[in-house]
Every structure is written in C-alpha cells, then in structure tokens.
Amino acid sequence: MADEEKKAVAAKADKAPKLADPIKASIDPATQQMIARAQELGIDTVFDRAEAMKPCAIGATGICCKNCSMGPCRLPLPKGGIVGEDTRKGLCGATPNTIAARNFIRMIAGGASAHSDHGRSVAEVFMSAARKETDAYQIKDTQKLLAVAEALDVATTVEVDGETKARDMDEIALETAEKALNEWGKSEGELLYLKRAPKPRYELWKKMGVLPRNIDREIVEIMHRTHMGVDQDYRNLIKQGTRAALADGWGGSMLATDLQDIVFGTPSPIQSEANLGIMKEDHVNIIVHGHEPVLSEIVVAVAQSPEMLDYAKKKGAKGIQLGGICCTANEILQRHGIPTAATFLQQELAIITGACDAMVVDIQCIFQNLANVAKCFHTKLITTHPIAKMEQDNVIHIEFDEHHALDDAKKIVKMAIDNFENRKTEVMIPRHKAAQVAGFGVESIEYHLGGSFRGTFYTLNDNIINGRIRGVAGVVGCNNARTRHNEGHITVVKELIKNDVLVLTTGCNAIACAMEGLLTPEAAGVYCGPGLTEVCETVGIPPVLHLGSCVDNSRILLAATEVVKAGGLGNDLSDLPVAGSAPEWMSEKAISIGHYFVASGVYTVFGVGLPVEGAPVFQNYIFNEFEKLYGGMWDLEIDPIKHAHKMIAHIDKKRKALGIDKARERVLMDMADRQALEA
Numbered sequence: 001m002a003d004e005e006k007k008a009v010a011a012k013a014d015k016a017p018k019l020a021d022p023i024k025a026s027i028d029p030a031t032q033q034m035i036a037r038a039q040e041l042g043i044d045t046v047f048d049r050a051e052a053m054k055p056c057a058i059g060a061t062g063i064c065c066k067n068c069s070m071g072p073c074r075l076p077l078p079k080g081g082i083v084g085e086d087t088r089k090g091l092c093g094a095t096p097n098t099i100a101a102r103n104f105i106r107m108i109a110g111g112a113s114a115h116s117d118h119g120r121s122v123a124e125v126f127m128s129a130a131r132k133e134t135d136a137y138q139i140k141d142t143q144k145l146l147a148v149a150e151a152l153d154v155a156t157t158v159e160v161d162g163e164t165k166a167r168d169m170d171e172i173a174l175e176t177a178e179k180a181l182n183e184w185g186k187s188e189g190e191l192l193y194l195k196r197a198p199k200p201r202y203e204l205w206k207k208m209g210v211l212p213r214n215i216d217r218e219i220v221e222i223m224h225r226t227h228m229g230v231d232q233d234y235r236n237l238i239k240q241g242t243r244a245a246l247a248d249g250w251g252g253s254m255l256a257t258d259l260q261d262i263v264f265g266t267p268s269p270i271q272s273e274a275n276l277g278i279m280k281e282d283h284v285n286i287i288v289h290g291h292e293p294v295l296s297e298i299v300v301a302v303a304q305s306p307e308m309l310d311y312a313k314k315k316g317a318k319g320i321q322l323g324g325i326c327c328t329a330n331e332i333l334q335r336h337g338i339p340t341a342a343t344f345l346q347q348e349l350a351i352i353t354g355a356c357d358a359m360v361v362d363i364q365c366i367f368q369n370l371a372n373v374a375k376c377f378h379t380k381l382i383t384t385h386p387i388a389k390m391e392q393d394n395v396i397h398i399e400f401d402e403h404h405a406l407d408d409a410k411k412i413v414k415m416a417i418d419n420f421e422n423r424k425t426e427v428m429i430p431r432h433k434a435a436q437v438a439g440f441g442v443e444s445i446e447y448h449l450g451g452s453f454r455g456t457f458y459t460l461n462d463n464i465i466n467g468r469i470r471g472v473a474g475v476v477g478c479n480n481a482r483t484r485h486n487e488g489h490i491t492v493v494k495e496l497i498k499n500d501v502l503v504l505t506t507g508c509n510a511i512a513c514a515m516e517g518l519l520t521p522e523a524a525g526v527y528c529g530p531g532l533t534e535v536c537e538t539v540g541i542p543p544v545l546h547l548g549s550c551v552d553n554s555r556i557l558l559a560a561t562e563v564v565k566a567g568g569l570g571n572d573l574s575d576l577p578v579a580g581s582a583p584e585w586m587s588e589k590a591i592s593i594g595h596y597f598v599a600s601g602v603y604t605v606f607g608v609g610l611p612v613e614g615a616p617v618f619q620n621y622i623f624n625e626f627e628k629l630y631g632g633m634w635d636l637e638i639d640p641i642k643h644a645h646k647m648i649a650h651i652d653k654k655r656k657a658l659g660i661d662k663a664r665e666r667v668l669m670d671m672a673d674r675q676a677l678e679a
C-alpha cells in the first residue's frame with residue numbers, strides 16, 4: 001500500500017467511532033454476544049454510543065442551570081475543592097445549592113408524573129370497566145377492590161332495616177373509580193392513601209408539612225417553584241420535592257398497582273424464564289416494551305387465542321412467542337408468566353436477533369434508536385400511545401384505545417404474523433436464558449411466610465427478630481450505559497443475600513436477577529448465608545422476591561408497613577432493619593422512587609453517581625441532615641460491594657437500636673455449632 005493510501009486508511013480508522021468492548025460492557029453472555037453481532041453488522045447500539053459520547057461533568061454533578069435564557073449557567077467545582085466560602089453563582093445569583101436542588105426536584109417531577117400519568121390511564125380503564133363500557137376489561141379481583149374501596153373511604157356495606165349487608169359490587173366499583181380518579185386533581189384535602197402508612201409516619205409528614213394535596217398539584221408546584229426567580233432555598237425546594245415524591249409512592253404509583261390488580265388480577269408466584277434466549281427462531285416473536293399493561297394484557301390474550309395460533313401456523317410458524325422488555329415485561333410476567341426478553345439496555349439487541357417480527361411499544365424507557373435498528377431488519381416497530389410517537393418514517397402508529405382494545409390487539413398480532421415470512425437477515429438468537437419465579441406481593445409474602453395459620457407477617461418478623469433474616473433490602477431500578485450492564489445489580493444482590501438479607505426487587509433489577517438465576521428457590525442454597533438459606537428452604541421461596549414493575553415499588557412500602565403492624569420491630573418504617581438501593585439507576589423515575597423511600601424513613605443508596613455532587617451543602621442536607629428529619633437518607637456508593645455493606649451496616653444499626661443484635665449472634669453461633677457437629 002502506498003504511503004498516501006496508508007495515511008488515508010489510518011485517518012479513517014481514527015475517525016471511526018470507538019466501539020464498545022462487549023465483555024467490558026456487560027456481564028451477561030447473551031448481551032456480549034449480541035453487542036458483537038451488532039458490530040459485525042455495522043449497527044450501533046447504546047453500548048457503542050456510550051463509548052463515543054462522554055457525559056458532561058457539570059450537568060452530571062447537578063450544577064448546570066438551564067431554567068432561563070441568560071444561561072445555561074455552569075458552576076463547576078473549583079479544582080482542589082472549595083476552600084473558604086463557596087462564591088460560585090449564576091447570572092441571577094443562584095447558588096450551586098439552589099441550582100442542584102431545583103434540578104433534583106424537577107427530576108422528581110418528571111418521575112412522579114410518569115408513574116402517576118400511567119396510574120391515571122389505568123384509573124380511566126378501571127372507570128370504563130366499572131361503567132361496563134368495554135368488553136375487554138372487567139373487574140377481576142373483587143377482594144382487592146374491597147380493600148382499595150376501604151382505603152379510599154368507600155362504603156362496602158349498607159344498612160338495610162337495621163341489618164348490615166354487603167353493598168352491590170358494581171356500585172362499589174363505580175364509587176371507587178370516581179374516588180380514585182379524584183386523587184389526581186381534587187381541590188381540597190390530602191391524598192387518602194397516606195393514612196395507609198404507619199401512624200407515626202403519617203404524623204411526621206403532617207408535622208413536616210409535606211402531606212400531598214393531590215397528585216397533579218404537587219408536580220405543577222415543582223415547575224412553578226423552579227421557574228426562574230421563585231424558590232431560592234434548597235431546604236424549601238426539596239420540601240416540595242418530598243411532597244411530590246410522596247404523591248408518587250403513596251399516590252400515583254400505589255393507585256397504578258392497586259387498580260391494575262383489580263382489573264388484571266393480583267399476581268401470585270408464577271414460573272417463567274428470562275433473557276434473549278426466550279425468543280424462538282421457528283415462532284412469530286412479538287416483543288412488548290414499555291410500561292402500561294393496558295394494551296399488553298390484551299395482546300397476551302389475543303396472541304394465545306386459537307384463531308391467531310392457527311393463522312401463525314398457516315404462515316409457516318410453529319407458534320407465537322411473546323416476550324417483554326422493561327416494566328411491561330414485569331407486568332405480563334407476574335400475571336401470566338410471559339417470559340422476559342430483556343432489560344432496558346438490551347432493547348436494541350432484541351431486534352438485532354433478526355427474529356423480532358414486531359416490537360410493540362407504549363410509554364417510557366423506549367430508545368428512539370429502536371427505529372433506526374428496526375430499519376436494518378424486517379421488524380415492525382409499532383407505537384401505540386397518543387403521547388409517545390417517533391419521528392422516523394418506518395415506525396407504524398396504531399393508536400390504542402380501551403374502547404376498541406381487542407380490535408387493536410388483533411391488528412397488531414396479525415401484522416406480526418404476516419411479517420414472519422419477511423425475515424431477511426440470518427437469525428441469531430443467543431442460547432442464554434434462566435428460570436425464574438416471579439409474582440410476589442404483599443398478599444403472597446403474607447401467605448408464603450405466614451406460618452401455620454397462613455396470612456400474617458408474624459413469621460417474617462419472627463425470623464428477623466431471631467436473626468435468621470438479618471434484614472430486608474429493596475433493590476430496584478434501571479440499567480445505565482455508564483456502568484457495566486448488570487454488574488452492579490448482581491454484585492449488590494449477591495452480597496446482600498450472602499449476608500442473610502432478604503431482597504425484594506422490581507423493575508430492571510428484577511430482570512437482571514432473573515437472568516442470573518437468583519429468582520429461583522434453588523438459588524438459596526447456592527448464594528445465601530445460613531440463616532436466609534434455612535428460611536427460604538423451609539418455605540420454598542427464592543432469596544430474591546420479584547415484586548413487579550417500578551410502580552410496584554409501592555408494594556414494598558405496603559409490605560414494610562405490614563411488618564411494622566405485625567409487631568416487635570418498632571413503630572415506624574424508619575425503625576425497621578431495612579435499606580433501599582438502585583445500583584444502576586438512570587431515569588427520573590428512579591429519583592422520585594429514591595426520594596419517596598427516603599421520605600418514608602428508608603436509608604437509600606444509589607450507584608453510578610448523583611446530580612448533587614457539585615453542591616456539597618445540598619448534598620449533605622439530603623445525605624445526612626435528612627436522617628434527623630425523616631429517619632431516612634440518601635447515599636451514593638459506586639463500588640457494589642461497599643454499596644451492599646453500607647446497607648448491611650445500616651441494617652445492623654437498626655437491629656442494635658431495636659435490641660435484637662444479640663439474637664443474630666446467637667443464631668449464627670447455633671448454626672456454626674450445628675455444622676461442626678455434622679462434620
């Protein structure tokens with residue numbers, strides 16, 4: 001090659017975007033294989049883009065203000081840190097604390113609105129079902145309806161001639177739907193669900209002045225307060241953040257979960273599989289992705305109908321394989337056992353298998369790049385929600401409406417089947433998949449850990465008190481392309497269960513744990529400490545309990561409340577030996593979740609980084625001062641082993657305060673003695 005030519009090749013190589021190293025990008029073999037496959041085909045994925053574009057260090061630490069057009073004002077920390085007074089300020093004089101607090105609570109507003117708007121859609125479907133306006137949805141779980149009615153102050157009985165009788169179920173449903181919808185915009189009072197929290201917690205919120213009035217209002221007020229020139233005290237700003245986050249956790253999210261349970265059924269433990277290996281080359285593969293189960297529920301029913309199966313066979317397929325991504329996956333998994341295809345970061349890879357005949361998306365966590373990837377294959381990418389469209393012209397929009405749900409779902413499934421014969425590229429589906437048991441919730445934990453009489457949290461409390469279970473951790477949240485896919489999730493969870501901490505999981509952490517085989521009862525004997533192994537093996541549960549999607553984090557709040565009620569572990573959520581974690585968070589929803597956990601009294605650790613590091617005073621306020629105010633606090637730890645140990649240290653601190661630290665030492669000694677004897 002001539003020198004000139006060599007130079008040209010070298011220059012081109014220099015300009016070629018840097019590609020991700022598959023091994024460094026993920027701990028999951030299926031993901032590694034598919035990243036390599038994408039690179040071989042010349043298709044970029046999020047893993048490559050994360051190599052090519054680094055995040056802005058100022059924005060990532062929370063100190064870039066874009067709230068007016070005199071900026072953006074950037075207030076980087078001086079090299080070597082702050083010595084003496086912190087004199088940084090924006091054009092208007094905004095301090096780093098004000099800017100970071102404003103940005104932080106705007107993230108809460110984004111997250112709370114996503115969960116709550118999802119909840120509102122479900123409430124509207126519930127209303128249609130209560131009014132009997134639709135054939136597609138009915139009231140499936142009347143037990144849950146009665147429980148929700150009670151929490152919303154709807155009478156479930158009537159007095160007839162001095163006798164108390166059960167009220168008509170249709171009437172209860174209608175009034176419950178009205179009361180539920182009212183929670184988004186009522187003009188006075190406070191959210192009705194707040195009183196489901198332990199009494200001391202409710203009283204504390206009242207004293208602190210953070211009881212949410214209605215869901216929408218708290219989000220609007222954040223947008224107002226963070227507008228240029230309004231609230232300029234980080235303490236007052238985060239107070240409103242707290243109110244909006246509580247409106248999410250104990251409002252929008254909790255309503256979403258409850259109303260979904262009423263309309264689609266309350267989950268109970270169910271077996272399935274997870275990872276890209278659930279896709280089948282000889283089947284029509286339909287992947288549903290997003291968050292609202294309103295459409296996917298019907299797609300599940302239609303795809304399993306004999307009519308569609310016959311049609312698929314006529315087109316040369318052996319059947320129809322459904323799979324889920326993100327929280328839609330968690331929703332249809334926990335109610336129908338539909339296998340989970342992928343975590344958030346693997347969404348493009350599902351199409352790159354070449355076997356995805358249709359990907360149906362609704363809202364949240366959907367990459368716009370899916371459209372570009374779909375262009376390289378035969379995959380039909382179908383958007384279904386009026387608020388979530390894509391600009392690329394290969395995307396098909398089939399707007400879903402609960403009033404013609406069945407027709408919409410049929411159209412979508414038929415389109416996928418018709419597309420089966422159009423596959424162009426060689427199909428490559430990774431072999432990897434793992435078994436999982438999902439579908440736990442307040443009701444099933446009660447049942448499984450309920451002791452001989454079933455239906456109480458007493459046995460769980462007893463095992464925490466006697467130390468077999470050291471404590472309980474909620475490990476949740478996303479993947480983030482800035483960290484190795486699934487590594488934080490799996491390392492944190494394994495370290496916790498090794499130390500006898502029972503893990504409750506939701507969202508993409510649950511999917512990661514499923515892919516790793518941690519959601520099986522057999523995992524107990526392999527990964528857990530002696531105490532947790534004993535409990536799991538006795539009752540036959542996995543050491544990591546899958547509680548559903550991210551709105552289902554509200555199940556964790558209610559399970560913790562049941563633990564308080566069962567007695568022996570203090571009077572408030574902040575007394576419990578529990579901790580929260582999101583090792584690979586990325587979305588605004590995660591910030592809202594983190595903050596309602598903190599405000600509910602839970603010590604909560606995030607990985608990756610938090611956009612408060614550039615404002616040390618504000619950071620200290622929510623990391624340390626908050627514990628004095630709410631009994632819960634934020635923390636940040638990137639190293640997953642240290643991350644788990646910070647949680648364990650907090651759990652031990654709470655055990656000590658409850659006076660049950662000695663019990664655990666005894667249990668462990670008993671176990672060691674027994675093992676010595678057996679040897």
Ligand code: NFS
Pocket residue numbers: 291326327344364365476477478479506507508509549550551586587589590
């Ligand atoms: Ni939660 Fe669900 Fe996953 Fe993160 Fe996205 S799917 S709502 S936001 S990425 S856990």
